[in-house]
Amino acid sequence: MLRPSLKVLLIEDNPGDVFLLRELLADVSSFQFQLISAESLRNALNYIEKESFDVILLDLSLPDSQGLESFVKIRDRVPSIPIIVLTGINDETLALRAMQEGAQDYLLKGQVNGDLLVRCMRYAIERQLSEEALRHSEELFRVALKNSPIVVCTQDRELRYTWIYNGTVGFNNGDVLGKLDSDILNDEDCQRLQDIKQRVLNTGVGIREEVSITTDGEARYYDLTVEPLRNESHEVVGITCASIDISEQQAALRDRKLTEDKIHQQAALLDVATDAISVRDLENRILFWNKGAENIYGWQAEEVYQQNASEILYRETPPEVETALLTVISKGKWQGELHQITKNEQNILVESRWTLVCDRDGKPQSILTVDTDITEKKQLEYQFFRTQRLESIGTLASGIAHDLNNILTPILISAQMLPLRFPEVDERDMQMFEILEESAKRGAELVKQVLSFARGVEGKRISLQIRHLIRDINKILKETFPKSINLCVDIPSSLWMVSGDATQLHQVIMNLCVNARDAMPEGGMLSITGENVVIDENYVRMNLEAKVGAYTVITVTDTGSGIAAEIKERIFEPFFTTKELSKGTGLGLSTVIGIIKSHGGFITVYSEVGLGTTFKIYLPATEITELELEPDLKPLAGNGELILVVEDETYIQEMTKASLESQNYKTLIASDGIEAIALYAQHMAEISVVIMDMMLPLMDGITAIRTLKKINPQVNIIATSGLISNRKLADISSTGVKLFLPKPYTIKELLLNLQQALKNIE
Structure with missing residues (x-):
């Protein structure tokens, strides 16, 4: 095993000490030492410049440097190499000072042996390494901070x-x-x-x-x-x-908190909004669904998330949706109306606004849609426009009816007078007179139907129980309708009473039943039911014609062919009919709606092609007591009374004059209100009754009546007109005039009104 090797620089000028230290190191078995000696400081510095050493042994007393100066110069040149100071016994204090300046250790000459020298060098090296590690750690700490x-x-x-x-x-x-x-x-x-x-x-x-x-x-x-x-x-x-x-x-946290709060507030606002607000991706999958959407469509947000919007909102995707998608992608926005369905399969109409949402790079990312439910609004608009259209048609019909009445009046009077003037004619001519009179009456009835649509017909009102009326109608229907039509009548005994004209309401229900029969040529079910209904403000908001209060409702339902949507809004127009020529005048339903309106009620229609039709008649319930009907009086001839006839139509003047004179009355004729006032002022003492047309040139009938009343408060007047509104009737009544004779009138009606007027004089 190789021994660790240490390179040592010995700075010593005494050759004996150099030899001794070299011998000591040679005897150490645990290390290999490479010892290089320098006899002066200058030589040592030269070695240091050229080579690297693991440890330096320094004698503080050198030929060219003494004491701490030698240590400082070496330390400053190589601060990272451990330095062990060699000194004599008398210089131990100097060695300690060197330690304070950074020396790793010191050895006293004469007391050094091999082991001590090696331990000292090892300690010096380890200490130097520890200090370097500490310095390195401190440097790292400083760099980190x-x-x-x-x-x-x-x-x-x-x-x-x-x-x-x-x-x-x-x-x-x-x-x-x-x-x-x-x-x-x-x-x-x-x-x-x-x-x-x-x-x-x-x-x-x-x-x-x-x-x-x-x-x-x-x-x-x-x-x-x-x-x-x-x-x-x-x-x-x-x-x-x-x-x-x-x-x-x-x-940043506060900004994020503010942003989050803002997002939460915006989300809360989206949930407060009554509109349906949703976001879908470019593949039409729903990403966001607010509370408004939940309320309108019935689907909860978790139910529709990631679902295809078209599958949720449509039975079949309409072409408008495809157009909307293409438009919003190409132009960035789209707006229009869409027919959609709710969770419970209810059809609704929405006003839809689509906006393309892009990312920061302008790349399309999603589509924001805002849908407003306008189903109720459209229904009200439909009712409003239909009412306006019917009112416009009614105004036109009123004008036509007025002219027709003025035309029919002399025809009807002439048809009644001809048999009296020519009693000797044969049977064939007499039949022609009857045909002429009957045709004039039919024309007058036709005009009356138009007027019923235009302004309603007041008629004579009594407190009426509809149950009895329908019972009579049921008898007629059973006798006249085909056996293939099953009748079902269900009228509760607790049905509220109404104030109405029995004849007119009978006509309304019969017209609806006849239409139902015609819609079921192969047979079917016809039902008539009644119920009591209290209408509240919510219903009134959805139906412009309704008013808050109690109503008696009559429902007529058939299982016939139904009414197509495109003609449904026109069925109440006069002369509009889907029946073949000569099989209908188109006045049945227009008469129905006119009568219902004159009774303060309204009517609704529900129909689908192939599934039948339901009419609901709403009549205000009332507690009015029954009024006495006037007896059917027979006209009597006059006794030479002078009658002032105020009329601008020449034919009516002539026929009225001839009719009155044929019944032993005398007449004066005035063509306008001013002439009437002049004649009355001249013949006031002789004139018994004034027959005053309401629509006159120069001065209208109301003004003329009021002027005559100033001349003679007791003047006896019969008002007449081919067209008069309820407001005009109220104005006439306010003048004190009690009798009104609508055109066209028969001789009998003229004489009976005249007879009543003369009776008032008595």
Whole structure:
């Protein structure tokens, strides 16, 4: 086994000592020594420049250098090589001084043997290596601390600083050594730090806490670790503190906290929103689903996550969705209306807004959709537009009806007077007179139906039990409808009463039943039911025609062919019909809705092609008592009374004049309100009754009536018109006029109203 080899430089000017040391080293069996000797300092320095050595043996007394000077020059040249000083007995004090300056050891000449020399050199080398390792560790420690935010310090039991190292500025002991925290910090920070450090001193247990220290008005945050400092007896003699500046981390943490709070707030806002807000990836998979989406569609977020949106929202993906996807990818946004379904298969309509979401590089990442349920809104819009359209059609129909009434009035009166003027005509001519009169009456009834749609017909109202009315209708239906149609009538005895005209309501229900029959040519089921319903504000918001209150509801349902969606909104228009020519006038349902509206009610329709139709009639429930019906009076001839007829239509003037004079009345004719006032002022004492048309040129009928009332408050007036609104009727009533004769009127109706007016005079 090879022995370790050491290279030794011996600096000695005495040849005898050199020989002795060489011999001593030669006898050592545990090491091999390569000994090089130098007799002067200069020679030694030359060797050191050229070669490396493990240890140096130095005699402090040399020819060219004496005492510590020799050691210092060698040490400064090779500080990493251990130096053992050789000296005489009288120079031991000098050797000790050399030790203080860094010598590893010293030997006294004359007392050296081989083992002692080797042990001394080994110790010197090991000590040198330990010191180098320590220096290396310290250097590593310094490098680790350098330019770091760590501050390390020690404090004694009185908490005075005994050592401090700041990584950014190095050692700066002069500013803080011997001082207390109270000397360099504000009171609040000082008290907080002293509490922490005192706990460590008292308990001997280390503490790590986050603290803030204010310097120059700025708060800095530190991660502080305080550990007890102990002596060899394990007694706590102070503390060691290490602190790291974490202000930037704290700021980042606060920013992150603020960002997280903002995100949570935004997420909360998304959940508060009533709109359905969702995010899907470019493969149409759902990534986000807010509370609004849960409420609208019925699906919970965890149920739809990563699901294909089209499979959730549509029975079959409509082309609008494909268009939306292409548009949002190419243009970044899309907006439109989509028909969708909910979890429970309910059809809804949404207004949908799509926005493309990109990453920082502008690459498409996902699609944000915001859907607003507009199903109810669209239903209300549909009702509103339908009401507006019907009102517009009604206004047009009213104008036409007025002109038709003025045309039909002289025809009807002429048809009734012809048989009286020509009683000797043969049977064939008399039949023609009857056909003429019947056709005029049919025309008048047709106009009345138009007016029923346009403004409703007031009729005579009584407190009516619908149950009795439907019972009578049921008898008629059983006798007239085909046996292939099964009738089912279910009207509870507790059904509320309504205020209405029995004839008109009979017409409404019969019209609906006839339409149901026509929709079931091969037979089916026709049912009529009744129920009591209280309508609340929520229902009113969904139906513009409804009002809060109690209603009697009559439902007519068939299992027929149903009504196509494209014509459903037109079924109440006058003259609109899907029946063959000559099989329907198109006035049935328009009359129905006019009558229902005049009763303060409304009607709804539910129909699907092939599945039948349901009409629901809503009539306000009431507790009005029944009114007495006027008896069917027979007209009587006049006794020469003078009647002022105020009418701008020439034909009506002539026919009314002829009719009255044929019944022993005398007449005066005025073509407008001004002429009527002039004639009445001239013949006031003789005129018994004024028949006043409401729609006159120059001065309308209401103004003319009020003027006549000023001339004679007791003037007896019959108001007449081919078209009059409920508001106009109220205006007429406010003038004190009690009688109103709608056009076209028969001779009988004219004479009966005149007879009633004359009776009022009595």
